[in-house]
Amino acid sequence: MANIVQFENVGLRYGPGPETLTDISFTLERGAFHFITGTSGAGKTSLLRLLYLANRPTRGIVRMFDEDVASLPRSRMPLLRRRIGVVFQDFRLLPHLSTYDNVALPLRIAGIAEREVDERLREMLDWVGLSARAGVKPATLSGGEQQRAGIARAVIAQPDLLIADEPTGNVDPDMAKRLMHLFESLNRLGKTVVVATHDHHLMNRVPQAKIMEIDQGRLTNRDDLRRPRARPVRV
């Protein structure tokens, strides 16, 4: 199966008002890299929430890993979710756990032996520059450190689908570059990556990625956004 995600005429409505997402249709192929862009409030996070199974659509069909999300029994959801790594805009680190234990969580949930957990944690924390902060609680981390811990937690178990909501919003340009390299490395391993961002520099860094734009809840392909603008023709 080449498509791991398929949306058909999907709508999402939070309340009695108009739909937040309307007629969303797209597919994500295994190993694809997609950016989702759009102005604030356009619906990027809402679309990601459907992708990481925090919401079910109010109409249309969402298929993930060959399962129809609407008819999937709740008991099967956790298994599906384990195949998805999420970098949240607001990090969502567990406050009572150390940086180390936050990042280790997906491996422990997957039942990985503690020795291997430790090996992978050392490598990952070193890579995101958090080795010296391994023992501290999230409240004492800076915004950028929390974001890196959130990213490390999302990728540590090498999920089939990695979803990131503004993952470079709180880090400096050098770290943003390194994080995008990390996402690209995962992508080269065959993982599917979806990144929501306002940052056009970021989109230009991944030439093979597809760009989708949400505008007032509707999705369009915008690969043209990456190309340099044509010079105005003088007459």
Ligand SMILES: Nc1ncnc2c1ncn2[C@@H]1O[C@H](COP(=O)(O)OP(=O)(O)OP(=O)(O)O)[C@@H](O)[C@H]1O
């Ligand atoms: N839980 C909710 N209940 C009601 N309305 C919501 C809810 N979540 C989002 N919305 C509304 O849906 C619309 C889209 O919000 P969403 O967060 O998806 O946009 P966004 O493109 O991610 O914005 P930003 O770039 O600012 O994060 C907004 O009008 C928002 O107020």
